[in-house]
Amino acid sequence: MSLDWQVVERYFPFLVGGAWLTLRLTVVTTALGTIIGLFAAIARLSRFKIFSWPAAAYVDFFRGTPLLAQIMLIHFGLPQLFGYKPNMVVDAIAALSINCGAYVTEIFRAGIQSIERGQTEAALSLGMTPAQAMRYVILPQAFRRVLPPLGNEFIAMLKDSSMVSIISMEELLFRGMISAGRSFRPFPIWITVSLLYLAMTLPFTRLVSWMEIKLKREHRPEGR
Amino acid sequence: MNGPMLVVKDLHKYFGRLEVLKGVSFEVARQEVVVIIGPSGGGKSTLLRCINRLEEPTSGQVYIDGQCITERHAPVCQIRRQVGMVFQLFNLFPHLTALENVTLAPMKVLGMPRGEAEELGRQLLAKVGLAAKVNNLPAQLSGGQQQRVAIARALAMRPKLMLFDEPTSALDPEMIGEVLAVMKDLAREGMTMLVVSHEMGFAREVADRIMFLEHGVILEEGPPEQVFGSPRHERTRSFLSKVL
Numbered sequence: 181m182s183l184d185w186q187v188v189e190r191y192f193p194f195l196v197g198g199a200w201l202t203l204r205l206t207v208v209t210t211a212l213g214t215i216i217g218l219f220a221a222i223a224r225l226s227r228f229k230i231f232s233w234p235a236a237a238y239v240d241f242f243r244g245t246p247l248l249a250q251i252m253l254i255h256f257g258l259p260q261l262f263g264y265k266p267n268m269v270v271d272a273i274a275a276l277s278i279n280c281g282a283y284v285t286e287i288f289r290a291g292i293q294s295i296e297r298g299q300t301e302a303a304l305s306l307g308m309t310p311a312q313a314m315r316y317v318i319l320p321q322a323f324r325r326v327l328p329p330l331g332n333e334f335i336a337m338l339k340d341s342s343m344v345s346i347i348s349m350e351e352l353l354f355r356g357m358i359s360a361g362r363s364f365r366p367f368p369i370w371i372t373v374s375l376l377y378l379a380m381t382l383p384f385t386r387l388v389s390w391m392e393i394k395l396k397r398e399h400r401p402e403g404r
Numbered sequence: 405m406n407g408p409m410l411v412v413k414d415l416h417k418y419f420g421r422l423e424v425l426k427g428v429s430f431e432v433a434r435q436e437v438v439v440i441i442g443p444s445g446g447g448k449s450t451l452l453r454c455i456n457r458l459e460e461p462t463s464g465q466v467y468i469d470g471q472c473i474t475e476r477h478a479p480v481c482q483i484r485r486q487v488g489m490v491f492q493l494f495n496l497f498p499h500l501t502a503l504e505n506v507t508l509a510p511m512k513v514l515g516m517p518r519g520e521a522e523e524l525g526r527q528l529l530a531k532v533g534l535a536a537k538v539n540n541l542p543a544q545l546s547g548g549q550q551q552r553v554a555i556a557r558a559l560a561m562r563p564k565l566m567l568f569d570e571p572t573s574a575l576d577p578e579m580i581g582e583v584l585a586v587m588k589d590l591a592r593e594g595m596t597m598l599v600v601s602h603e604m605g606f607a608r609e610v611a612d613r614i615m616f617l618e619h620g621v622i623l624e625e626g627p628p629e630q631v632f633g634s635p636r637h638e639r640t641r642s643f644l645s646k647v648l
Contacts, residue, residue, distance in 0.1 A: 305458060305484060306484070306513060308481070308509065312513065316508060321499050
């Protein structure tokens with residue numbers, strides 16, 4: 181049977197449109213996830229249990245359950261519980277952001293904990309409050325150290341965003357299913373979908389490797 | 405106020421079941437330079453760190469210029485501004501230049517405008533002999549230079565009291581002198597200083613008083629001539645015979 185590559189030409193604009201939504205979803209959800217993760221990490225490291233305990237529960241729940249189940253829970257479960265009409269876009273963004281935030285929490289937590297105790301002590305000895313020490317001394321250093329793992333998480337999110345196809349978000353994977361179904365040519369369509377994903381992740385992967393090399397260089401003291 | 409700059413009363417510190425400080429009491433007068441000597445593990449660093457409450461004392465009181473810092477609701481951050489601290493491993497902020505290391509606290513803690521803070525920073529870095537290094541990152545400076553930046557950073561808060569925790573122990577021998585020179589200048593200008601150090605030459609020359617701390621107890625204290633010349637305590641004598 182012929183693979184009929186002409187279907188690719190026909191469906192390409194449609195698939196690129198899906199890729200564009202995938203990209204936008206990824207940017208928005210990783211941005212939100214980073215903000216959630218930053219605050220959750222600070223809460224997680226608090227010595228007060230009212231902050232650290234909910235943050236730990238949040239991380240455990242969203243890292244310990246499938247993203248697909250979380251999407252279903254948010255899109256179908258919560259509206260039933262609270263009696264409101266579900267919104268596909270809002271729920272997709274919420275599920276992906278909250279899931280991403282749980283992973284980012286652990287990345288930031290590790291980054292913050294990797295900063296030597298002496299840095300906090302020096303900041304406190306100058307009269308800074310613990311919050312000022314965090315803001316001006318710890319976080320700027322931690323942020324640099326977590327850039328590579330954060331980049332990897334973004335790449336993972338780009339791929340995981342395909343899960344929201346389950347609630348009919350018309351991103352790349354969903355449009356792949358439509359195209360394959362309509363054309364009856366699954367191979368050309370799915371290889372195109374895969375290559376479109378690769379085209380989006382590859383520049384990111386390269387960027388992360390470049391950052392890793394650069395950071396390693398910065399940590400090597402010069403002239404000693 | 406004309407009372408002592410620092411009063412330490414019956415300070416105890418436990419780490420788990422290990423008693424590191426066993427009731428330490430002393431005072432430091434205004435403009436006095438006190439050097440604490442003693443074997444490693446004797447509690448010198450812990451004592452210093454209890455004074456600005458980086459370490460929580462188990463019991464006892466610390467008064468800085470009459471203000472109690474060890475009370476439950478003491479304004480710890482405000483009192484710490486008045487106490488500069490220099491660490492064995494410098495603890496400079498590696499993401500900031502020398503100048504930014506010095507200006508950060510005045511700007512963020514005291515709300516000093518950037519221009520004013522930078523002027524103060526340049527002045528202090530010049531004072532410690534680093535006018536040419538203002539824009540260098542810590543990683544681009546030698547150990548001795550880093551420690552001098554750390555001293556400038558502490559001085560930027562205009563402290564009333566300076567604590568030095570083995571400031572030269574992590575330095576190569578040829579860099580120790582430049583740091584001690586800066587500390588001597590400070591002492592000469594009338595800064596109140598409490599120094600933990602193994603530099604006996606510095607102690608002899610600069611200190612008004614030497615305290616010998618071992619096993620969490622001040623075994624002996626007095627002017628340097630007396631402690632170094634005719635130590636009263638057997639333990640002091642044996643310690644000094646090893647380090648001098």
